[in-house]
Amino acid sequence: MKKPEKGKRNPLVAVVLIIIVLVWTIPTLGIFITSFRESSDIYGSGWWTVLPHKDNVKTGEIELPADTDPNKPVEIEGRTATFEQWRMGVEFEDGRMLRWFGNKRSRKIEVFEEKWVGFGANLTLKNTGTYSAAGWWSIPIPRAI
């Protein structure tokens, strides 16, 4: 039996339904995308980062001289900051962000720049472990020792 009110539709109904359906679908979409990502990526960034977005991308490294004393304020490219500040990352006017890598002894600075990423998502179909070399059908059989 066709409902007569199907003809004149309330746009509010569609909006509410779409919101509910989005909330219901996003968790499954997340696990679906996660299933195609590299293990290190999964634990390094959220699954939604496969979508195009602006992110800090590492563009270079700066080695500090071996005699740099990290316990005192350090001057890099004209900016002076303490180790803790360098550790959190210092933003430059030209958009670059310099961040100390690792502990004090590393004396290494990583350079980040904001760029659009996510167009060539790093996805994989090989999340099947090490035994995939012989084909997907070769199920590893545990051997008795």
Next chain:
Amino acid sequence: MPGTDANLFPVFRRFSMSGNIDSNWNPFALAGLVVLTAVVLVGGFILLQTVQAYKVLMTVFAVVWGLLSTALLFFVLNAVAENIPRKIRSVSVAVVFAGPAVILLFWALVIPTLRTLRLSFMGAYAREYVGFSNYEFAFTDPIMLESFRNNLLWMIFGTSFCVIMGLVIAVLADKSSREKVFKSLIFMPMAISFVGAGVIWKFMYAYKGEGINVTEIGLLNAIVVAFGGEAQAWLLIPFWNNFFLIAIMIWLQTGYAMVIMSSAIKAIPGEINEAARVDGANSFIIFSRITVPYIMPTIITVTTTILIFSLKLFDIVRVMTGGNFGTNVIANEFYLRQFTYGNSGQASAIAIILLVVIVPVLLYNLKEFRRRRVLK
């Protein structure tokens, strides 16, 4: 030789003389058939047990023998039942056909329940009787009290949200032209196992912790951080973590409630809605005065089904928190007592309590089913 069967089997003669037997089986043939069936059943069983070679051949034989001997058994039992006078025929036929199922049911359901009841009055290793001390533990231990409280939360919030969300989506989808798409997407989580749902929601609730330049990989924390909030370890916040677990059940079970109630809404005659509209009723009045009263039996059935479901809920808690951080439920505590602590007495007491709590809801559900059948 005339009258032989009457001499040998006076019982047959008496019945055949009273003339209320419909079967025209020769008693000798029937007796032979019974013996043959017994030989086929026992012989096949012994053959299968002794001959272990020719695996493929024996498998084929087992399948053929199993099917044919079962058919033969029912055929012969039916013939025997037909040879019994009419007065007790209906009973005997019922025994022949329902008997095996009843026996299996008794063996698989009643005996284990009684055994559990007995174990619940015994010690941890079922060596001695300890009276009611297991039940005393179940009603006084802080862990158990916490489990009861959490089960109550699951029952109240899990069930009501499932039913309300299911009803709202069913009613809204009924008005939409893309009904099938929306309903399919809402129903999709029903196809996911609870453990799979646990993995999915671990990614939703993931918490990376404090530290320098940490990127949250959990969607919920990412949203909170994006709006300037602070990342939370959602599953470790006492009391409120229960609601984050309940959300998973709502996500999974709303599809079920929606599908059942949607079909009930479809059964409402269009004339009623049209008449109400002619009388000037708006959508909300139609919903509250026509739709809800009309599908009330369905709502009750769905509610009780999900109620039973949330009472015996186990998987989500087991996968997400293992019952830690104040999220324990009765079924998980039963599992822990039985399989982790190896205390069959306490575990059985918990199982019996769970059974006693569920049975009234179950009976009400069955009564409701029966009442609706009568009304139709």
